[in-house]
Amino acid sequence: MVEEVVVDGDITLGQFLKTEGIIESGGQAKWFLNEFEVLLNNTRETRRGKKLSHRDTIEIPEIPEVGSFVILHQGEE
Incomplete structure (x- = not known):
């Protein structure tokens, strides 16, 4: 199953991993x-x-x- 993740603005791979709880800290x-x-x-x-x-x-x-994830930027189609 692919989870859609809606973000507002720029996000890096490291930030994504932290935001989704895959890692505990950016470090x-x-x-x-x-x-x-x-x-x-x-x-x-x-x-x-x-x-x-x-x-x-x-x-x-x-x-x-x-x-699995797909990144969706808010306001884009």
């Missing part, structure tokens, strides 16, 4: 992205500062209970 983002395969639009992403765009998809296949 864990670098470690998490190096330890686990995080797919952004089906490509591995290791940059915590990577800005997420409207309709970007995020998957963490090694942790199936986390699921």
